[in-house]
Amino acid sequence: xxxxxxxxxxxxxxxxxPEPELTEVKRILFGKxxxxxxxxxxxxxxxxxxxxxxxxxxxxxxxxxxxPARKIRVGLIQHHVVLPTDAPIIDQINGMHNRIGxxxxxxxxxxxxxxxxxxxxxxxxxxxxxxxEPWTEFxxxxxxxxxxxxxxxxxxxxxxxxxxxxxxxEELHNTLWNTAVVISNSGNVLGKSRKxxxxxxxxxxxxxxxMEGDTGHTVFQTQxxxxxxxxxxxxxxxLNWFMYSMNGAEIIFNPSATVGALSEPxxxxxxxxxxxxxxxxxxAINRVGTEKQFKTALLSFAAHxxxxxxxxxxxxxxPDGSRTPGLSRTRDGLLVVEMxxxxxxxxxxxxxxxxxxxxxxxxxxxxxxxxxxxxxxxxKE
Amino acid sequence: xxxxxxxxxxxxxxxxxPEPELTEVKRILFGKxxxxxxxxxxxxxxxxxxxxxxxxxxxxxxxxxxxPARKIRVGLIQHHVVLPTDAPIIDQINGMHNRIGxxxxxxxxxxxxxxxxxxxxxxxxxxxxxxxEPWTEFxxxxxxxxxxxxxxxxxxxxxxxxxxxxxxxEELHNTLWNTAVVISNSGNVLGKSRKxxxxxxxxxxxxxxxMEGDTGHTVFQTQxxxxxxxxxxxxxxxLNWFMYSMNGAEIIFNPSATVGALSEPxxxxxxxxxxxxxxxxxxAINRVGTEKQFKTALLSFAAHxxxxxxxxxxxxxxPDGSRTPGLSRTRDGLLVVEMxxxxxxxxxxxxxxxxxxxxxxxxxxxxxxxxxxxxxxxxKE
Numbered sequence: 001x002x003x004x005x006x007x008x009x010x011x012x013x014x015x016x017x018p019e020p021e022l023t024e025v026k027r028i029l030f031g032k033x034x035x036x037x038x039x040x041x042x043x044x045x046x047x048x049x050x051x052x053x054x055x056x057x058x059x060x061x062x063x064x065x066x067x068p069a070r071k072i073r074v075g076l077i078q079h080h081v082v083l084p085t086d087a088p089i090i091d092q093i094n095g096m097h098n099r100i101g102x103x104x105x106x107x108x109x110x111x112x113x114x115x116x117x118x119x120x121x122x123x124x125x126x127x128x129x130x131x132x133e134p135w136t137e138f139x140x141x142x143x144x145x146x147x148x149x150x151x152x153x154x155x156x157x158x159x160x161x162x163x164x165x166x167x168x169x170e171e172l173h174n175t176l177w178n179t180a181v182v183i184s185n186s187g188n189v190l191g192k193s194r195k196x197x198x199x200x201x202x203x204x205x206x207x208x209x210x211m212e213g214d215t216g217h218t219v220f221q222t223q224x225x226x227x228x229x230x231x232x233x234x235x236x237x238x239l240n241w242f243m244y245s246m247n248g249a250e251i252i253f254n255p256s257a258t259v260g261a262l263s264e265p266x267x268x269x270x271x272x273x274x275x276x277x278x279x280x281x282x283x284a285i286n287r288v289g290t291e292k293q294f295k296t297a298l299l300s301f302a303a304h305x306x307x308x309x310x311x312x313x314x315x316x317x318x319p320d321g322s323r324t325p326g327l328s329r330t331r332d333g334l335l336v337v338e339m340x341x342x343x344x345x346x347x348x349x350x351x352x353x354x355x356x357x358x359x360x361x362x363x364x365x366x367x368x369x370x371x372x373x374x375x376x377x378x379x380k381e
Numbered sequence: 382x383x384x385x386x387x388x389x390x391x392x393x394x395x396x397x398x399p400e401p402e403l404t405e406v407k408r409i410l411f412g413k414x415x416x417x418x419x420x421x422x423x424x425x426x427x428x429x430x431x432x433x434x435x436x437x438x439x440x441x442x443x444x445x446x447x448x449p450a451r452k453i454r455v456g457l458i459q460h461h462v463v464l465p466t467d468a469p470i471i472d473q474i475n476g477m478h479n480r481i482g483x484x485x486x487x488x489x490x491x492x493x494x495x496x497x498x499x500x501x502x503x504x505x506x507x508x509x510x511x512x513x514e515p516w517t518e519f520x521x522x523x524x525x526x527x528x529x530x531x532x533x534x535x536x537x538x539x540x541x542x543x544x545x546x547x548x549x550x551e552e553l554h555n556t557l558w559n560t561a562v563v564i565s566n567s568g569n570v571l572g573k574s575r576k577x578x579x580x581x582x583x584x585x586x587x588x589x590x591x592m593e594g595d596t597g598h599t600v601f602q603t604q605x606x607x608x609x610x611x612x613x614x615x616x617x618x619x620l621n622w623f624m625y626s627m628n629g630a631e632i633i634f635n636p637s638a639t640v641g642a643l644s645e646p647x648x649x650x651x652x653x654x655x656x657x658x659x660x661x662x663x664x665a666i667n668r669v670g671t672e673k674q675f676k677t678a679l680l681s682f683a684a685h686x687x688x689x690x691x692x693x694x695x696x697x698x699x700p701d702g703s704r705t706p707g708l709s710r711t712r713d714g715l716l717v718v719e720m721x722x723x724x725x726x727x728x729x730x731x732x733x734x735x736x737x738x739x740x741x742x743x744x745x746x747x748x749x750x751x752x753x754x755x756x757x758x759x760x761k762e
Contacts, residue, residue, distance in 0.1 A: 006402075006405040009405075009409050009410070017393065018397065025390055027645070028646060028649070032642065032646075186762065197737045197738070197739065200733055200736075201733070221759050221760065236658060237658070237734065238619035238623065239619075239623070239743045241619075243747070243750070246750045247758045248757045262701060262731075265408065265413075265703065266657050270658075276650065277619050321646045321647040321650070350643075351582055352582070353617055356618075357578070359750065359751045363751050365597070365598065365624055366627075370744050377600060378601075379602065381569060
């Protein structure tokens with residue numbers, strides 16, 4: 001069995017572990033059980049016809065006396081590239097629009113209020129090639145590009161907030177950015193959030209194409225809650241999650257593109273740790289499949305023509321440390337998750353990390369630590 | 382099966398999962414396989430006679446050209462309280478000294494260079510009671526108390542750095558602290574590190590007894606590497622781990638006392654996330670057993686006379702995201718882990734989180750965020 005073929009951790013545990021051990025294992029690995037969400041049969045049928053996985057779960061919160069429940073549904077979409085990477089660019093983009101269109105239609109049937117796609121979803125993850133052409137041609141205006149217009153139509157049609165991570169071209173200066181465009185359910189572009197931390201690892205030296213983002217830690221107040229977008233490599237940086245939370249984020253999306261033996265065991269850890277530490281929900285989305293068709297030999301140690309297997313496994317983590325099972329490691333999928341956003345404050349009232357965090361002291365310490373004359377606090381004998 | 386009886390996640394997986402699924406599950410859950418460490422038969426025999434679990438693992442690093450390997454061994458000790466909580470205090474402390482003495486002797490046989498005990502290891506975790514007497518009598522001077530003298534003897538005898546987390550009484554002002562005393566292998570007290578974040582949760586309102594620590598993020602330069610101690614609840618605070626790392630820590634110990642359904646699924650996440658995010662080793666140590674004998678009814682919602690099951694499960698996580706299996710959930714145990722500290726820089730050179738971290742910008746943002754006139758960065762339609 002190759003790592004590309006192994007379908008799902010959760011399925012394997014459920015197939016082989018007897019009770020009562022299975023219950024204990026799931027409790028320790030995944031926290032409080034996440035209940036299945038009943039989805040309409042028409043949606044289940046449509047997903048099956050369109051050949052993608054559809055899963056639904058719900059996180060519950062205690063009913064409070066003074067606040068009504070704040071139940072909303074998010075949709076996470078992971079998918080393969082549709083056409084070979086050497087197909088005409090316009091065909092590749094249109095193919096991806098069509099695929100996402102039919103998946104979002106099912107999300108709408110499932111009552112999704114906020115949908116988020118994977119990192120740079122309109123294109124192959126071509127940054128491994130280090131070639132500028134033709135890949136930079138996939139870049140579009142965040143405000144006025146075809147993909148944003150396409151998402152605005154989806155948003156209006158389905159009354160859905162759409163988080164659309166693309167390769168952005170800012171036309172005024174011809175600068176490229178790795179950017180999530182946030183579109184309100186009214187169809188208006190609410191704003192954009194640029195990737196704050198750029199990897200320089202093996203095939204992933206994306207700084208060939210774009211620099212660290214300049215949009216800080218913007219939070220978007222939507223009709224369905226306050227959301228933020230921590231793109232891909234930013235998930236390795238606890239301060240990045242933290243600062244979105246300090247600005248009020250209730251749900252932080254992490255659209256990603258990640259492969260490999262070092263990355264995969266970190267995947268279930270980082271977004272979930274951020275949900276725990278920041279009393280919020282986090283949504284980790286990874287693309288899926290092997291993008292094989294690159295003509296250039298890639299530059300990591302052994303020359304190769306694909307980028308490794310994107311292992312999917314998108315999931316949602318809750319502030320109580322529980323999480324949904326992951327989507328498949330191998331198939332396109334839509335994960336629909338109902339969450340009562342009241343859970344965030346309930347956990348905060350219980351654990352109080354924001355009150356016990358001593359942030360004023362960290363602000364001082366960090367301010368000293370970044371100075372060139374910083375003297376680390378090291379005691380020697 | 383009750384949660385107190387379930388012995389080990391890892392054992393359950395190994396008993397029931399067939400190959401090749403087991404290999405894939407372990408890879409995703411635990412990262413790169415941690416090899417078993419051969420321990421001397423005399424140590425294995427002694428552990429068996431003394432009725433505690435003894436496990437050994439090793440993390441490897443690449444052999445570099447210019448730096449020799451920096452292989453050292455750490456020992457993590459988890460244990461039950463030895464006597465009932467209403468036994469004479471001096472007997473309880475002496476009982477614990479004897480137990481630790483016989484476990485550290487085995488650690489020495491296994492070549493351990495740095496040993497760390499669990500939080501407030503000389504006493505039951507009595508802070509749940511809210512009663513000051515007799516529990517505050519367990520407090521001792523960090524510099525001159527009997528427990529420190531006992532640990533100094535161990536340190537000299539076995540040429541071992543000893544991290545001894547105790548309830549500290551600072552006699553000058555009669556203040557209590559939750560403190561780890563760090564004793565050099567020379568036998569000298571190198572210094573102390575006080576618990577930075579104090580929980581106020583259910584039975585865990587420890588602020589009845591002691592306040593937030595005032596020792597900052599001290600790192601101790603020992604003969605075997607630079608170490609720091611993040612006590613218990615500080616593991617929920619990513620900034621706490623981070624600041625120890627910013628001061629140069631290569632290994633961060635997390636001596637803890639934790640129970641319960643909400644805590645246990647977070648346990649494998651938080652220290653491991655810290656190892657990944659900070660390119661260092663982390664050592665999570667939890668006490669084990671149910672401390673049943675409290676006479677006071679405890680104050681959480683349902684009155685009860687025990688504090689819940691301390692689930693042990695001590696483990697070590699590496700900067701590459703891999704981790705050792707946990708010690709048992711039910712038994713006393715010694716976990717011996719060999720690590721090549723060169724792995725930290727190797728991972729840092731590969732992933733470069735410290736270089737891509739943009740800390741100067743976070744220092745500015747955090748400084749603004751803690752001001753009363755902070756305006757969160759929220760975009761509305």
